[in-house]
Amino acid sequence: MREDVQRALSEYQVKIFGNQKNLERAEKLLKPDEKVLFVTPTNINITHVNTRKHDFLPGVVFLTDKRLLFSFKALSSFSTESIPLNEIRSVDCSGNGMTGSQISVHTITKSYSILVTYKRDLAQRIFQLFENARSSAIDSSPLSSPAPAVSPVDEIRKYKDLLDCGALTQEEFDAKKKQLLNL
Numbered sequence: 001m002r003e004d005v006q007r008a009l010s011e012y013q014v015k016i017f018g019n020q021k022n023l024e025r026a027e028k029l030l031k032p033d034e035k036v037l038f039v040t041p042t043n044i045n046i047t048h049v050n051t052r053k054h055d056f057l058p059g060v061v062f063l064t065d066k067r068l069l070f071s072f073k074a075l076s077s078f079s080t081e082s083i084p085l086n087e088i089r090s091v092d093c094s095g096n097g098m099t100g101s102q103i104s105v106h107t108i109t110k111s112y113s114i115l116v117t118y119k120r121d122l123a124q125r126i127f128q129l130f131e132n133a134r135s136s137a138i139d140s141s142p143l144s145s146p147a148p149a150v151s152p153v154d155e156i157r158k159y160k161d162l163l164d165c166g167a168l169t170q171e172e173f174d175a176k177k178k179q180l181l182n183l
Contacts, residue, residue, distance in 0.1 A: 005039055014040045019041035044114050065133065094164050
């Protein structure tokens with residue numbers, strides 16, 4: 001197993017029991033110049049934006065410094081979905097301590113909801129990792145234009161996601177909201 005894969009599994013406390021072969025098979029899809037930031041065997045819910053069709057698939061998710069890679073078995077063959085980081089429009093986090101936390105990744109055509117952990121603090125670290133990777137890819141894209149000004153409403157939505165993830169308390173959220181609205 002690659003060193004960066006082992007590091008990500010350890011750092012984010014990912015359990016791989018029963019998924020060793022799936023991880024090894026998916027790892028072969030990685031390019032030598034990609035750095036693995038996060039990896040997990042998981043279930044993923046893919047929603048097609050235009051049709052609202054849902055696919056619920058077990059597989060392996062890799063977040064690298066270049067893309068989000070999802071490898072899964074469909075019927076008797078293995079398939080993959082590869083999303084360049086600069087095509088990700090937004091990332092959010094939701095969940096609770098009972099059903100687990102999910103990272104949702106949104107592109108123009110699909111949304112991917114990835115079950116990541118039951119621990120809220122760890123889910124917040126993973127969410128921040130996804131968001132930072134996406135931001136870095138957009139910032140380094142040769143076609144990127146100056147970022148539009150972020151509205152207070154957008155900032156409040158971001159902090160609401162953090163509240164929903166359990167990373168902020170209601171009091172912290174309320175204080176930040178008042179600050180953003182100049183109240």
